[in-house]
Amino acid sequence: MNGGVDWRCPLTTTGDYQVNALRKKLDNCIPVNIGRFEWVKEVPIKVNTFIWRAKQGRIPSTEALATRGVNVNSTTCCQCGDEEESPDHVLTNFSSIHGVLDFASNWGNWPKKRRRLLGICYAVVWNIWKSRNERVFNKKRMHPSKVEDLIISTMYSWEKYRGKTEAIRWSEWCLNPFIGL
Structure with missing residues (x-):
């Protein structure tokens, strides 16, 4: 709770923001026919x-x-x-x-x-x-x-x-x- 506002990230179960969770969400937005993208x-x-x-x-x-x-x-x-x-x-x-x-x-x-x-x-x-x-x-x-x-x-x-x-x-x-x- 920060100043009466609850800052929770909906991408994780804990509510903490994680770059990896956002990346997985973005990867799932990519059309199916092109295969999975991986950061190397x-x-x-x-x-x-x-x-x-x-x-x-x-x-x-x-x-x-x-x-x-x-x-x-x-x-x-x-x-x-x-x-x-x-x-x-x-x-x-x-x-x-x-x-x-x-x-x-x-x-x-x-x-x-x-x-x-x-x-x-x-x-x-x-x-x-x-x-x-x-x-x-x-x-x-x-x-x-x-x-x-x-x-x-x-x-x-x-x-x-x-x-x-x-x-x-x-x-x-x-x-x-x-x-x-």
Whole structure:
């Protein structure tokens, strides 16, 4: 009781506010067809937030911007030029990204550890988005092999500086992203 007002959080049985309870509530608000979202502590918060927004279809693709009344020259995907640039299309469906997704699914080819694999998925989506932004804002097209290199280096830096793995050697990491587990 504070000044005659009872401050109770309806998300918990004790009435105490907990971030975890709010996160679970928000996760349950996400449409069923996209799967469950998980925060990965080894991944920077801006990337976790981006993935969370992408799973909700809330990233600023040209289609989404046009729907919100923003004046865009074209809603056609700047990467492939074939389809509307929806959040799903820009991150998973345009033709040149299939090689990057194949690379990510085969990288390491060792028994998969769930958290690391989830981090790899986030690195893939994050770097696809960054390559799209290079094309849109700097008029530079990134070759899929460059995106693959960025995925490897991104995951390496996330794990080295944010993860619990102590001494990861670059040469081993490039061959096996599950090193140190």
